[in-house]
Amino acid sequence: MTNLHRHAPLRVALVGLGTVGGGVIRLLQTNADLIARRAGCPIQIVAISARDRNKDRGVDLSPFEWVDDMTTLPGREDIDVVVELIGGADGPALTLARQCLSAGKPFVTANKAMLAHHGLDLAALAEKAGIALKYEAAVAGGIPVIKGMREGAAANEISRVYGILNGTCNYILTTMEKEGRGFDDVLKEAQELGFAEADPSFDIDGVDAAHKLTILASLAFGTELDFDNVAVTGIRHVLAEDIAEAAALGYRIRLVGMAENGPEGLFQRVHPMLVPLDHPLAHVDGSLNAVVAEGNFVGRLFFQGRGAGDGPTASAVVADLIDVARDEYGDAFAMPVAALAQQPPADAGARVGRAYLRFKVQDRPGVLAEIAAATRDAGVSIESMIQRGASHDDSVLMAIVTHAGEESCVLNTLERLAGSDSLLQAPMVMHILD
Ligand SMILES: NC(=O)C1=CN([C@@H]2O[C@H](COP(=O)(O)OP(=O)(O)OC[C@H]3O[C@@H](n4cnc5c(N)ncnc54)[C@H](O)[C@@H]3O)[C@@H](O)[C@H]2O)C=CC1
Ligand SMILES: N[C@@H](CC=O)C(=O)O
Numbered sequence: 001m002t003n004l005h006r007h008a009p010l011r012v013a014l015v016g017l018g019t020v021g022g023g024v025i026r027l028l029q030t031n032a033d034l035i036a037r038r039a040g041c042p043i044q045i046v047a048i049s050a051r052d053r054n055k056d057r058g059v060d061l062s063p064f065e066w067v068d069d070m071t072t073l074p075g076r077e078d079i080d081v082v083v084e085l086i087g088g089a090d091g092p093a094l095t096l097a098r099q100c101l102s103a104g105k106p107f108v109t110a111n112k113a114m115l116a117h118h119g120l121d122l123a124a125l126a127e128k129a130g131i132a133l134k135y136e137a138a139v140a141g142g143i144p145v146i147k148g149m150r151e152g153a154a155a156n157e158i159s160r161v162y163g164i165l166n167g168t169c170n171y172i173l174t175t176m177e178k179e180g181r182g183f184d185d186v187l188k189e190a191q192e193l194g195f196a197e198a199d200p201s202f203d204i205d206g207v208d209a210a211h212k213l214t215i216l217a218s219l220a221f222g223t224e225l226d227f228d229n230v231a232v233t234g235i236r237h238v239l240a241e242d243i244a245e246a247a248a249l250g251y252r253i254r255l256v257g258m259a260e261n262g263p264e265g266l267f268q269r270v271h272p273m274l275v276p277l278d279h280p281l282a283h284v285d286g287s288l289n290a291v292v293a294e295g296n297f298v299g300r301l302f303f304q305g306r307g308a309g310d311g312p313t314a315s316a317v318v319a320d321l322i323d324v325a326r327d328e329y330g331d332a333f334a335m336p337v338a339a340l341a342q343q344p345p346a347d348a349g350a351r352v353g354r355a356y357l358r359f360k361v362q363d364r365p366g367v368l369a370e371i372a373a374a375t376r377d378a379g380v381s382i383e384s385m386i387q388r389g390a391s392h393d394d395s396v397l398m399a400i401v402t403h404a405g406e407e408s409c410v411l412n413t414l415e416r417l418a419g420s421d422s423l424l425q426a427p428m429v430m431h432i433l434d
């Protein structure tokens, strides 16, 4: 340790000792001296808590006091800040957050589920107590996008924010694409690498990305968090054939979270999209995340980095602790809760864009004409089409890219085909990023 510290140590209680908690312990140990110089004081874990005291976590926990009842932490005067790395929108994480913020104890969390659902209430508690509520790890893991949006881009009116917000899905999609491996096999690997949520359906069904998008949208637009109006589609129904057809058409498939704000309302959606090869998001691979924000003075900002895993996520948690030690914090959502605007949701059907439609159909005369008639009657104009027969049965895969048109017309095409006995499975629609 150097002798340049300005203050006594920042004393931390760490709750949750899984992937991220373990990473935080390792990072605070490995970079202790540098962190102390940057923070102006050493950052020391004094107390730890998790569900299972006896589990081997691959880190030495003996220097720390084990606490069985985490609800005792908010009242302790020998603890300066509580770090919550349990997860879950409600339950013990939320109880702990409320107790800490009500008791005037600064609070650091990586819990995007809790923030997406209860962020405004928690921010109001922090505001009332005049203390820090920090959550850099909650969105895009190690990328300092919360700081970037809250501080760096704070002068701008942001019209659109979008990006790849889930490391597990990006790892699955890009590994399937590059190595031709199956979905379940790659998901298992993402879990072993510590990327996935405790319940991985939150990842693959797009819910985790929606939690993060909710937070980003509030920061970007100065609007209240509105998780309930995020339209969510995950990657469960993306087939290896879609990835191959998208590649043949000049695209890569990514799970994209996108939010736009304008006079027509707040548009928020998470869905697999076709990303043109010349767009930077097409080159974001593995557990990388990326966020694009378009500001009226700064122009296009592009943030990229590791969105999941112990090291990157711990990096964000400890950055928050350094801010707490420096006494550098402000309103959790970049302005007082009362100043956040209430914005109604926009009508997605009126959006104009291009789309990819995939049909698995019977290989028999008239099927192509049936689909073409449905698109024509719905007012959808076709830009390109690929049709391939399967070698193992008499099915045909038809992949269509439309010209730009209203999304409601694409949905109308599907409605016209609903119930057709030519379709062997439900069609897939993916919008194309422009
Ligand atoms: N793993 C990652 O790459 C990232 C995770 N996060 C978030 O960080 C948080 C922690 O995630 P992980 O470390 O991956 O989870 P994990 O499942 O590896 O660890 C969770 C820890 O919390 C403890 N825990 C769970 N329920 C508890 C309860 N009721 N009482 C006491 N302890 C309890 C477990 O014993 C375990 O030590 C979650 O909110 C997650 O969404 C955020 C960014 C990235
Ligand atoms: N499960 C999440 C972890 C980080 O937020 C992901 O895969 O991105």
Ligand code: NA
Binding pocket: 136, 137, 138, 139, 140, 141, 142, 143, 144, 145, 146, 316
């Ligand atoms: Na982050």
